[in-house]
Amino acid sequence: MPVIEVDGLSKTYRVYQKPEGLLASLRGLVRREYRLVEAVRGIRLAVEAGEFVAFLGPNGAGKTTTLKLLSGIITPTAGTARVLGHIPWKREDAYRRRFALVMGQKNQLWWDLPAAESFRLHQHIYRIDPQQFRRTCSQLAEMLDVAHLLQQPVRELSLGERMKMELIAALLHSPEVLFLDEPTIGLDVVAQHRIQSFLRHYQASHGVTILLTSHYMKDVAALCKRVVIIAQGSIIYDGSLSGIIDRFSGQKIISLQMANGQAFDQLDRFGEVLSVEPPRAKLRIRRSDVTQTLARLLSAHAVVDVTVEDPPLEEVIAEVFSHPEEHWGRKVGEAPDLMEDRG
Amino acid sequence: MPLRWRLATWWTLLQISIEERLVYRADFALGTLMRFLPIVTQIFLWSAVYSAVSDSHDGQIVGYTYHNMVAYYLLTMVSRAFSSMPGLASGIARDIRDGSIKKYLVQPIDMLGFLLVYRIAHKLVYYAVAAGPLALVFFLCRGFFDGWPDSTTLAAYALSLVLAFLLGFFLEATIGMIGFWFLEVTSLLFVYMLVSFFFSGHMFPIDMLPGIWGTLVRAIPLHYLAYFPAAIFLGKVQGSALVWGLVIQAAWVVLFCILSRVSFWLGTRRYSGYGG
Numbered sequence: 001m002p003v004i005e006v007d008g009l010s011k012t013y014r015v016y017q018k019p020e021g022l023l024a025s026l027r028g029l030v031r032r033e034y035r036l037v038e039a040v041r042g043i044r045l046a047v048e049a050g051e052f053v054a055f056l057g058p059n060g061a062g063k064t065t066t067l068k069l070l071s072g073i074i075t076p077t078a079g080t081a082r083v084l085g086h087i088p089w090k091r092e093d094a095y096r097r098r099f100a101l102v103m104g105q106k107n108q109l110w111w112d113l114p115a116a117e118s119f120r121l122h123q124h125i126y127r128i129d130p131q132q133f134r135r136t137c138s139q140l141a142e143m144l145d146v147a148h149l150l151q152q153p154v155r156e157l158s159l160g161e162r163m164k165m166e167l168i169a170a171l172l173h174s175p176e177v178l179f180l181d182e183p184t185i186g187l188d189v190v191a192q193h194r195i196q197s198f199l200r201h202y203q204a205s206h207g208v209t210i211l212l213t214s215h216y217m218k219d220v221a222a223l224c225k226r227v228v229i230i231a232q233g234s235i236i237y238d239g240s241l242s243g244i245i246d247r248f249s250g251q252k253i254i255s256l257q258m259a260n261g262q263a264f265d266q267l268d269r270f271g272e273v274l275s276v277e278p279p280r281a282k283l284r285i286r287r288s289d290v291t292q293t294l295a296r297l298l299s300a301h302a303v304v305d306v307t308v309e310d311p312p313l314e315e316v317i318a319e320v321f322s323h324p325e326e327h328w329g330r331k332v333g334e335a336p337d338l339m340e341d342r343g
Numbered sequence: 344m345p346l347r348w349r350l351a352t353w354w355t356l357l358q359i360s361i362e363e364r365l366v367y368r369a370d371f372a373l374g375t376l377m378r379f380l381p382i383v384t385q386i387f388l389w390s391a392v393y394s395a396v397s398d399s400h401d402g403q404i405v406g407y408t409y410h411n412m413v414a415y416y417l418l419t420m421v422s423r424a425f426s427s428m429p430g431l432a433s434g435i436a437r438d439i440r441d442g443s444i445k446k447y448l449v450q451p452i453d454m455l456g457f458l459l460v461y462r463i464a465h466k467l468v469y470y471a472v473a474a475g476p477l478a479l480v481f482f483l484c485r486g487f488f489d490g491w492p493d494s495t496t497l498a499a500y501a502l503s504l505v506l507a508f509l510l511g512f513f514l515e516a517t518i519g520m521i522g523f524w525f526l527e528v529t530s531l532l533f534v535y536m537l538v539s540f541f542f543s544g545h546m547f548p549i550d551m552l553p554g555i556w557g558t559l560v561r562a563i564p565l566h567y568l569a570y571f572p573a574a575i576f577l578g579k580v581q582g583s584a585l586v587w588g589l590v591i592q593a594a595w596v597v598l599f600c601i602l603s604r605v606s607f608w609l610g611t612r613r614y615s616g617y618g619g
Contacts, residue, residue, distance in 0.1 A: 112367075124348065124352035126451065153366075
C-alpha cells in the first residue's frame, strides 16, 4: 500500500491584482480585482514506502505548493491526499510526529542559541526517549561532521552548517516521511555533495520515504530513481531520470572526428551544427533520422570516429520547462505507458 | 503520560526562552531601566497640574489628591508590567507574512501555548531585572501611599495582575491573528495601542471620565489591563464589586482565549503558506 496517495489534488489561490499607478491604487482601495491562480491542478500520485522521489519543475510550477499540501501547511481547494493514512491538513499530532519538512530557505532553529538547545526542545515536542535521543543526535552529528558545532549559537554557523543542523532537527524523531524543499539551495559544491551523500546513506539505511524538490540536477541524479515533473500545476512526467530524454527529446547529438584536410562547410546539410573545432564537429539531428543521416555523412566525408549521444539532461529539462504546453498530451493518467518508464 | 510529556515540553521551552532572553542581557537591562525614566516626568507633571488647581478644588481632581494620583500612576506601571505584550501581535503577523508560522503548523505543538510559555519566560526575566529598581522606586515614593492593604486585598490584587497578564496576552494574540486576513497590521496595532493607552487607565484613572464615556470605558475590557488592579490595591473596589470585577476580568480572559483560538483555526484554513 502506498505511503503517499494523492488524487485530484488542486489548490487555487486568489491573488490581488495590484494595478499600476497611484490613481489605480486608490481605486483598488474601493474595488479590488482578484485573479485565480491554479498553483496545483488535479495532481495524482502514489509513492511507495522507501521511495526517493524528486519533484522537478520551473519556478512557480507547483512543487512547493504540493509539499505544503502534503505537510498540512495549507488546505487544498479540491481533491484528496493521504500520507501514512492521515489527511495532512487535519494536522493531527499523530501525523505530525511521523513526518518532517525541511525548507532550504527557512530556519526553524533558535537563532541566538546553540543548535543543541533546539534539539533538546525537539526531544520533548516529539516525545523521544532520552537514550534514543542522545544516540540519534550524536550519530547524525557525526555523519554530518558537525558534532563540534552543537554548542555554537546558530547565528554563528555558516549556511551549510546551519542546513546540516536543520536536517538533524528534522530527523531526530526518525520520521517515516521526509519532505525536502530545496535543501541545498545556496550551498557551495562541497556542502551540496556532503548533504547529498548523507541523504543517500540515511535513506538507504533507514528506508525513509523522501520527496525532494531541487533545482540542482546533480542532487536529483545522485539521489532519486524516480522523477516527477510538474509544470503549470500538473504532472507531465513520472518516471526514471533517463526516461526523460527518451520521452521529451526527439533529438540526438552526433560527434564526428574527420580525417585531416576535410572541409567542414557542408555539414549544415545534415543537421544543426552545434560546434566546429577541426578536426571535430558536433551536430544535432532528429532521432528518427539517425541511421539515414549517418549513412549520408559517412559516404560524403572521410570520418575517423563517430559517436551518437543523447542531448544533456539539463538541456532537455530546460526545453520541457520552457514549453510545458507542448507536453500536455503526455500527462500521466492520459498516457498510462509513462508509468513503465519508472526505473 | 501525555501530560508528563507536555509539562516537560513547557518546562524545557521555558528554560530555553529564558536562555534566549539572556543572550542580549545588556540591551535588555538597559531597555528595562529606561522604562523608569518617565516616572520622574510624570510625578513632575502631576505636581504642576495639582499646584495649578489646588486653591479652587480642595487640592483634588475628581476625588484624587496629588498623593493618590502618584500612587495610582506607580501602580498602573506594575499593571502594565504584567499586561503589556511588546511585539506579540506584530510578531504573529510577521510570522504569518514571512512564512515562519509554518513551524507551528508542521510540528506537533500548539502555537498559542508555545507563545504563552515564551511570554512567561520574557516576563520572568523582565521582573528579575526590574524588581530591584521597582522596589527602590516604591521605597522612595512610600510617602504617596497610605500603608499596605490587607491580605485579602493583596491576594485579589495578585490575582487581578495574573488575569491582566493573560488578558493582555490573548487580546494581543487575537489582534495578531488578523494578520491572516490583512497581511499588514502595523496601523491597526498603532490604533490599538493608542486606544489602550487611554482606556486602560495608564494615562489617568478612568473613573475620572464623566457620564457616557465612563460607562463606555467600563464596558470594554481594556481597563482590566491597568486601571482595575491599581484600583484594587488602592481599596477603590471592595466587597461584591471586587468579586464581580474579578469574575468579569476572568470572563474576558476566557473570551479572548477562545477568540484567539478560533481566529487561528479559521486563519490557517485560508492561509496560503507565504514565503517559499
